[in-house]
Amino acid sequence: MKQSKVTVVDVARAAGVSKSTVSLVLQGSSLVNEATRARVGAVIRELGYVYNRSAANLRQSKSKIVGIVVNDLTNSFFAELAVGMDMVVQSAGYIQFMANSAENADRQAEVIASMREHGMAGLILSPARGTTAADLRPLVDSGIPVVLVARNVPGLKVSSVVSDGHAGAAAAVRHLIELGHRRIAFLGGFNDTAVFDERMRGFRDALVEAGLDASEELVISSAPSRAGGVAAVERLLAMADRPTAALCFNDAVAFGACDGLRSARIEPGVDFGVIGFDDVIEAKTAVPALTTVSVDPQGMGRRAAQLLLKQINSGSFEPEALVASVRLVVRESCGASQRMKREAMTA
Amino acid sequence: MKQSKVTVVDVARAAGVSKSTVSLVLQGSSLVNEATRARVGAVIRELGYVYNRSAANLRQSKSKIVGIVVNDLTNSFFAELAVGMDMVVQSAGYIQFMANSAENADRQAEVIASMREHGMAGLILSPARGTTAADLRPLVDSGIPVVLVARNVPGLKVSSVVSDGHAGAAAAVRHLIELGHRRIAFLGGFNDTAVFDERMRGFRDALVEAGLDASEELVISSAPSRAGGVAAVERLLAMADRPTAALCFNDAVAFGACDGLRSARIEPGVDFGVIGFDDVIEAKTAVPALTTVSVDPQGMGRRAAQLLLKQINSGSFEPEALVASVRLVVRESCGASQRMKREAMTA
DNA sequence: TTGACAGTTTGGAACGTTCCAATTATTGGA
DNA sequence: TCCAATAATTGGAACGTTCCAAACTGTCAA
Numbered sequence: 001m002k003q004s005k006v007t008v009v010d011v012a013r014a015a016g017v018s019k020s021t022v023s024l025v026l027q028g029s030s031l032v033n034e035a036t037r038a039r040v041g042a043v044i045r046e047l048g049y050v051y052n053r054s055a056a057n058l059r060q061s062k063s064k065i066v067g068i069v070v071n072d073l074t075n076s077f078f079a080e081l082a083v084g085m086d087m088v089v090q091s092a093g094y095i096q097f098m099a100n101s102a103e104n105a106d107r108q109a110e111v112i113a114s115m116r117e118h119g120m121a122g123l124i125l126s127p128a129r130g131t132t133a134a135d136l137r138p139l140v141d142s143g144i145p146v147v148l149v150a151r152n153v154p155g156l157k158v159s160s161v162v163s164d165g166h167a168g169a170a171a172a173v174r175h176l177i178e179l180g181h182r183r184i185a186f187l188g189g190f191n192d193t194a195v196f197d198e199r200m201r202g203f204r205d206a207l208v209e210a211g212l213d214a215s216e217e218l219v220i221s222s223a224p225s226r227a228g229g230v231a232a233v234e235r236l237l238a239m240a241d242r243p244t245a246a247l248c249f250n251d252a253v254a255f256g257a258c259d260g261l262r263s264a265r266i267e268p269g270v271d272f273g274v275i276g277f278d279d280v281i282e283a284k285t286a287v288p289a290l291t292t293v294s295v296d297p298q299g300m301g302r303r304a305a306q307l308l309l310k311q312i313n314s315g316s317f318e319p320e321a322l323v324a325s326v327r328l329v330v331r332e333s334c335g336a337s338q339r340m341k342r343e344a345m346t347a
Numbered sequence: 348m349k350q351s352k353v354t355v356v357d358v359a360r361a362a363g364v365s366k367s368t369v370s371l372v373l374q375g376s377s378l379v380n381e382a383t384r385a386r387v388g389a390v391i392r393e394l395g396y397v398y399n400r401s402a403a404n405l406r407q408s409k410s411k412i413v414g415i416v417v418n419d420l421t422n423s424f425f426a427e428l429a430v431g432m433d434m435v436v437q438s439a440g441y442i443q444f445m446a447n448s449a450e451n452a453d454r455q456a457e458v459i460a461s462m463r464e465h466g467m468a469g470l471i472l473s474p475a476r477g478t479t480a481a482d483l484r485p486l487v488d489s490g491i492p493v494v495l496v497a498r499n500v501p502g503l504k505v506s507s508v509v510s511d512g513h514a515g516a517a518a519a520v521r522h523l524i525e526l527g528h529r530r531i532a533f534l535g536g537f538n539d540t541a542v543f544d545e546r547m548r549g550f551r552d553a554l555v556e557a558g559l560d561a562s563e564e565l566v567i568s569s570a571p572s573r574a575g576g577v578a579a580v581e582r583l584l585a586m587a588d589r590p591t592a593a594l595c596f597n598d599a600v601a602f603g604a605c606d607g608l609r610s611a612r613i614e615p616g617v618d619f620g621v622i623g624f625d626d627v628i629e630a631k632t633a634v635p636a637l638t639t640v641s642v643d644p645q646g647m648g649r650r651a652a653q654l655l656l657k658q659i660n661s662g663s664f665e666p667e668a669l670v671a672s673v674r675l676v677v678r679e680s681c682g683a684s685q686r687m688k689r690e691a692m693t694a
Numbered sequence: 695t696t697g698a699c700a701g702t703t704t705g706g707a708a709c710g711t712t713c714c715a716a717t718t719a720t721t722g723g724a
Numbered sequence: 725t726c727c728a729a730t731a732a733t734t735g736g737a738a739c740g741t742t743c744c745a746a747a748c749t750g751t752c753a754a
Contacts, residue, residue, distance in 0.1 A: 009710080017734090036733085048485065054401035054402075054466050055710035055739090058711070060711085060713085074628060090446065097443065098443065099445075100430050111437060115442060117399070118412065226632040230632065356740080367703070378701080380702060380703090399739090404709090
């Protein structure tokens with residue numbers, strides 16, 4: 001019900017100083033006398049003054065706002081990513097516009113344009129499928145720092161933070177081979193994405209390296225979701241020469257695969273080895289606990305945000321490509337614990 | 348690398364009109380001649396002009412920004428809620444500051460203050476635990492519309508959108524009773540929250556109504572997470588007079604409960620009835636598919652956003668309390684399908 | 695020829711801040 | 725006592741937009 005229009009001039013008048021002095025106090029300048037600072041501070045609290053950052057930016061044109069656009073907030077990997085960014089952005093005194101593109105490139109373009117009009121200092125983008133370099137060129141040409149995260153956009157020279165999908169997939173496959181598997185499938189994910197490609201190549205390279213079959217039929221793509229995992233594993237079970245283990249595109253697919261296996265009375269982690277990718281929170285507490293390639297999404301989010309803030313503050317324009325290293329977390333779904341039990345019995 | 352400082356004056360000069368005319372074009376005013384509009388439009392595109400909204404609302408002081416603060420984005424219920432809000436906010440031409448309070452009231456206060464300085468037109472808040480009416484009073488007194496969602500703050504007269512926890516819990520319990528269960532537990536959730544209290548009362552009222560035991564020991568609280576569900580079900584299994592079914596505080600707890608039951612070789616949906624709350628996306632595809640009280644978080648998010656926008660546009664100050672109705676979705680984890688099978692056999 | 699009127703266009707004063715250059719007050723040394 | 729140096733304060737011009745009142749064009753009726 002009150003007027004929200006207490007300005008620096010009102011404060012100045014009430015404190016008996018000039019608006020310049022109030023401004024100085026607001027910025028914590030050391031030029032102003034201790035007593036004055038205290039008096040102005042008191043008046044500010046008393047009047048319920050709220051700083052108007054838009055007005056400030058108008059003059060100094062460097063805002064404390066960053067943009068964050070993610071492709072799918074309902075996927076916990078990306079939600080974690082967002083939370084990681086949120087943490088460092090917040091503690092740096094920035095605030096974020098945050099939007100969900102829902103994998104829709106047009107929508108993504110709209111929100112980025114809107115954020116630009118509102119004066120963001122930089123953008124972290126986990127691009128929607130089908131994002132092209134041309135979509136982002138005007139933005140980067142205007143000198144606003146951009147950091148891509150999780151996914152890359154071919155042909156665009158900007159910073160990025162991605163996980164080492166190739167190494168992770170290869171490590172997972174080597175682990176399965178070590179456990180005695182000789183026929184291994186790759187399950188789930190859309191095969192037209194860069195991330196899919198990278199993980200799938202890691203999978204294939206590790207098979208070839210071990211002299212095993214790496215033929216096309218072992219790669220079964222599907223939606224990168226739990227439902228997609230169910231579908232993919234059904235196709236796998238229908239194969240003539242049925243694999244005995246699978247590396248999944250991500251954890252959601254892996255959970256779906258476990259569901260599908262169970263419906264067919266095949267127990268994941270006992271009769272069939274399953275490995276996921278991403279290490280979402282549920283992976284640890286699921287039954288069986290999911291063996292997965294951990295990419296620490298929160299950590300990636302934090303690094304991406306740090307990188308962006310660095311670029312904003314330095315005004316530097318060297319694109320930097322960070323590859324988040326990745327680590328195989330062995331739990332139960334791959335069957336490692338089963339083998340240990342067996343070995344203990346034969347010993 | 349370019350100058351980002353194309354202003355309305357530059358456009359005006361290039362188009363041979365005054366800045367006022369350009370402004371009129373930008374606002375789509377009908378006052379301006381068609382030919383002029385086209386010419387100005389062309390120049391705008393050619394120069395790559397970007398509208399400076401901060402400058403604009405400095406003058407007109409009604410921004411197109413809303414604030415959204417969520418207590419835990421990593422919980423898919425709240426992520427869905429956020430996505431629902433995002434949808435309507437975006438299509439109304441607004442953009443959102445969005446932050447995660449991580450259940451930390453201090454942090455929440457900080458981000459709200461920051462959003463205020465940046466000039467938000469309204470706030471949707473899913474309050475962190477421990478948020479008090481006093482925390483929010485200055486904000487609502489300043490005349491900025493606030494909508495609480497999912498959780499309420501006692502003693503604060505603002506609009507809210509919450510789900511009907513009492514009715515949902517009661518419906519779930521009645522369903523279990525109908526399936527033949529006579530001893531039913533309530534699992535998970537912190538017992539000092541309003542949401543817990545409401546659901547738990549629904550649970551208890553339904554038991555009393557059926558003349559069943561509703562004693563304290565049947566309510567086992569824990570963290571509202573998957574891990575909390577595992578812990579709670581372990582305590583339940585240790586009880587002397589062991590229940591045969593449980594209503595869980597939310598779906599995460601229900602998943603944890605299923606995990607815990609399986610570890611004890613008890614098959615959820617066969618040997619024990621489990622019902623969740625919230626209907627997160629995974630509920631449908633889990634094995635067994637989770638019977639749960641569906642609250643449609645996206646829908647709640649959408650309604651909350653619509654309510655906020657309505658208040659912003661009308662300048663009205665009537666607090667409105669929406670109670671999202673709730674619906675029991677019967678799937679497999681409660682054992683309903685098992686009973687149907689049994690009945691078919693005896694018939 | 696004049697005036698009224700509608701259709702367009704325009705200069706300049708806001709909006710709330712920051713920043714610069716200038717001013718005043720205070721101190722210490724010669 | 726005076727000067728220089730330092731400390732503290734200040735007025736006014738920006739920043740990029742909107743909005744108001746005023747002004748310019750024609751057209752048409754009187």
